[in-house]
């Protein structure tokens with residue numbers, strides 16, 4: 001498996017694949033790969049002949065007080081994992097390659113509505129950074145398919161809308177959340193947790209499941225349910241960012257008419273911010 005860092009080299013290789021009429025699947029990541037990412041690579045390989053995994057810790061999507069500098073960068077380990085998973089090519093560009101005129105002077109993509117609320121409310125500018133870098137990666141690689149995890153549910157909704165609105169000819173595929181045995185969603189940021197916080201972390205999924213069960217049992221007082229769930233997280237020692245119950249498509253607050261609702265949660269353990277979600281059909 002090859003790793004390339006420059007767009008020029010990437011395009012030369014991809015041209016060869018296209019001449020052979022091979023389809024291309026893209027898995028965008030920020031590296032520090034785990035089984036969640038590997039499941040996306042496998043899904044991409046089911047859809048496409050060639051799988052490109054991009055590894056780029058995108059400075060545009062990090063807030064001033066976030067973990068851009070400390071975000072784990074583990075390229076050699078990542079390459080080994082991707083090799084075993086049958087990935088074809090790794091694209092690991094520098095910030096200069098992605099943002100040649102610098103971050104401040106780069107054209108930005110804003111995706112209205114679905115970027116609002118949830119993580120968008122607490123991470124100002126985050127989804128603008130995500131939509132911008134994903135559109136740059138789409139143009140660099142021009143994949144037929146791109147796979148994203150449902151763990152980042154709002155991100156997936158933002159990318160689906162961006163692709164629809166800008167008529168980008170890429171088929172977006174969502175992949176289910178891969179979890180640890182105790183239910184905690186796998187995430188690069190789990191590595192920041194102390195041993196004690198790691199024991200508490202599965203509470204997020206437990207509270208999501210318990211709240212989803214109440215909805216399946218017929219409760220539809222969504223605001224009260226979300227508040228109770230937030231209090232349960234607080235009682236377990238997490239610092240709540242949000243617990244919301246939303247329409248699965250629009251991500252607006254759920255109403256009694258909605259058949260598909262998604263429960264989205266974000267909470268801190270120490271300085272580590274974890275997110276998770278569950279979707280329910282009523």
Ligand SMILES: Nc1ncnc2c1ncn2[C@@H]1O[C@H](COP(=O)(O)OP(=O)(O)OP(=O)(O)O)[C@@H](O)[C@H]1O
Pocket residue numbers: 028029030031035036037039040147148149150151152175176177178179185186187188189190
């Ligand atoms: N547990 C998981 N199951 C399925 N997909 C996942 C999982 N974790 C991450 N992904 C997906 O992998 C892609 C790259 O995500 P990213 O590199 O940010 O990983 P991450 O582990 O979520 O990192 P972070 O801790 O920064 O959120 C995204 O599409 C994301 O939704």
Ligand SMILES: CC(C)(CO)[C@@H](O)C(=O)[O-]
Pocket residue numbers: 028029030056058061130133134152155
């Ligand atoms: C999609 C993504 C790779 C864009 O930087 C990132 O937001 C992520 O890792 O989910």
Ligand code: BAL
Pocket residue numbers: 030061062152155
């Ligand atoms: N997994 C989403 C990337 C981020 O948290 O910045």
